Amino acid sequence: MQNFYIKSVVWDLTFNLESDITLEIVYGGAAFRICYNARTLAASPYALEQHHELYRILYKDDPDGGFWQAVERLRKPFEELMTQMAPNPPIELTRYLHSYLYPPWFILEAGVAESGRVQPYFKAALSRQEFGRPGEYITNNFLQPYLSPLLNSKLNKYSSRQVQVLAQTPQLVPSRVLVDGTVYFFKPWISGQVHGYHELQSYRKILADTEASPPLLADARICRLYGLIIDNDDDVLQHYPLDNGEEGHSGTRLVGLLLTYIENRGTLKDLAPWSDDCTNEDRLRWSGQIHYSVEYLHNAGVIWGDAKPQNVLIDMEGDAWLIDFGGSYTPGWVDEDKQETVEGDRQGVQRIDAWLTKWSRQPVTRIKRSGEGEGRRQGGSVEGGKEEGL
Template identity: 60%
Template structure:
């Protein structure tokens, strides 16, 4: 894990040398927004010139240049970020709640005595600024959530322990009451999320009506919903107050009262599949046997058949959405729908016909890999 992780860097898309440049950084369990504002650098010509050069480099959209600019702009703030962060010890197990709602700070580059000096502007205590997930009041949830909540348990993120995260510091492998799950964060406004809820609802209904209907399907299943109460989130942020809080720009960045109270879906607890990798990654290599490829082909076809019998469409059928478990079996993942060019035609996406088209192309890949496997070069499985 990087000590300072760059989430993103933002600047004005329409060419403007005086655009504000903002870095979003994670460090030691805290979230930071670092602002470089041209008008606040204007009193130091060399600082303003460097700001203009940074903007030009970002505007060129070169990833290598972007990373160099981000590192240069971040460096002066490292000591201040380390001082403000809660300093989470390496290897410690944290709650999902602490990942989702880290203490958040806004920092700013200022000019003092002819040099750039990092300064603390304010804490971010408005839950709306960083709160993940989506309000349950959204009408899009109504067809699915009541049914799902009656079939799986609902948990607070405080009860979930994070065992591992992605390279982007998004929690992935989590634990609840000694059981390991995969955490899938809920992203607001993403249509495929509702498609996935609908698919899991149908899977649960089918399994409830006939426990044998999907018992042999190798699929990722829904085990719980993670829902946080707004009041709990607000209370969490009110804890983080700092005496050096600045009154500057208080209208923009200081606390705001919010009379809304409710709950938010922040993620799903899914089957955690101990895996070797995706079929896309593993299938082409010569150390993968044809016996394995034949078994995977059969398992995928039978799983898709079981899903269709339950009224469920897999959706984005492709080898990248098949995980090869450490038990050697092929598991279908991602019921969020959509399609991938070259696997399923756009006009057939999220249909049984589209699944069958994707399935055919998966089987063609397996046959091709069986006939012309790539020489094994020590790829870690």
């Protein structure tokens, strides 16, 4: 039985009992915007009183104070209508990526029935002008300097219509995907995020080194970029009508990245503290592999950036992979004035060693570089060590 996933709940942050309340919900291959308007509900004293009660709970914003119960009470009257309107319940995991990125959007509104209770209504379908398009236009002046070298490289480019979704996160974001017979991890592209541009720059350097002879990074266990997902608006937004015959802006957008997919046991943060999950030999090996991969990154002119245990993934064979090349830093692992530098990476690695030592019966000091002399492994990495790239 598919769940209704609540994407967002919006209300006035300045206390106002007459505030509208808006829910955005994903269900059955469609997205719904549910609008509660206090002026409309004023036609029924009972409905308005319920609205005021639910607003007070939302305003407190306390998960332990009935917040999610209030959200459920707001959603419940629309359940039957959403079930009727959803084009494809339940979601089949064999669908293609474009149907996840561009679901039909429906606007629903709370009216008042003769009984005085809330009556759900269908108001409209979202038009192309209103639809929030994922990704970022490739002509964007901020994106261009980072994306152009990749567009001009041998890197594969795909449409979301070519990408088959095999699995998704609990938030209904596609994660494991299939393209041309190969399984990858799908990472959505978020417009305007500085760390995304930094990440593209890192992947460009890694790609350039990988294509060099001999590549410096051949044996490093690091995240790699294998493809770009680029969509044309006119192709993927065909089911979104234009308002009043007006011409809509269309173009080509970067909507996601394809990273190598790898089965994993969790992050270093998840595993290292627990004796049941690892041994001291494991911790020593992981430290050595981290040192080895970071050194090879630096030799190729790439900065790891946000060095910390959460950004080390442990695969099913017990090997450590570096993930997340978006830059920035995490206090306690890398100092702010050393972020995105070689010095900052080394500081982060030293602090990871110290952290591993705390969980070991022997110091993590002189580390054998266990990656040396080993053959190149197939597989890859994830972003964030959990859902992204899992």
